[in-house]
Amino acid sequence: MDKYIIGIAVILVALIGVVVALSNSTDSQMKDTTTSSLQWGTDLDQAMQEAKNTDKNIFVDFYADWCSYCGEMDEVTYTDPQVVEKLTQNYVLVKINVDDNPDLSSQYQAYSLPTMVILDSDGNEINRIIGYQTPEQLLDQI
Numbered sequence: 001m002d003k004y005i006i007g008i009a010v011i012l013v014a015l016i017g018v019v020v021a022l023s024n025s026t027d028s029q030m031k032d033t034t035t036s037s038l039q040w041g042t043d044l045d046q047a048m049q050e051a052k053n054t055d056k057n058i059f060v061d062f063y064a065d066w067c068s069y070c071g072e073m074d075e076v077t078y079t080d081p082q083v084v085e086k087l088t089q090n091y092v093l094v095k096i097n098v099d100d101n102p103d104l105s106s107q108y109q110a111y112s113l114p115t116m117v118i119l120d121s122d123g124n125e126i127n128r129i130i131g132y133q134t135p136e137q138l139l140d141q142i
Helices: 002-035 044-054 068-075 081-090 102-107 135-141
Strands: 057-063 091-097 115-119 125-130
Touching: 044 057, 044 091, 057 068, 081 091, 081 135, 125 135
Parallel strands: 057 091
Antiparallel strands: 057 115, 115 125
16 A cells, blocks of 8 residues: 555656646746847847848847846846837847857946947947836837
């Protein structure tokens, strides 16, 4: 009888583990789809060329994987429908990881994260936004 109860307990624990794993997988898939509304490039030179071709400015988001406010910008601000619409219509979008691109982040003095810099097609700074921005705050500045 004890072996029977232990066997059932092992099966239940395994099933709970599977359910939790599937739940986490579904959550991350949902997050991926919500942030995929914006198409971010990673090459600033390519973005400058695209900006010249499309007569748009460039919106550069300097971030780091370890930056919690950067992640919150991705999950909250950059998924807001009004923010998505305004950024998509008016800017070529670029995300620059400061850890992978220290020279570029130094060039644009992105020392506090997140830092968003709006550039013209020649790379000249038009505006700088530092720190976490709610959708409303960002909309007021772009």
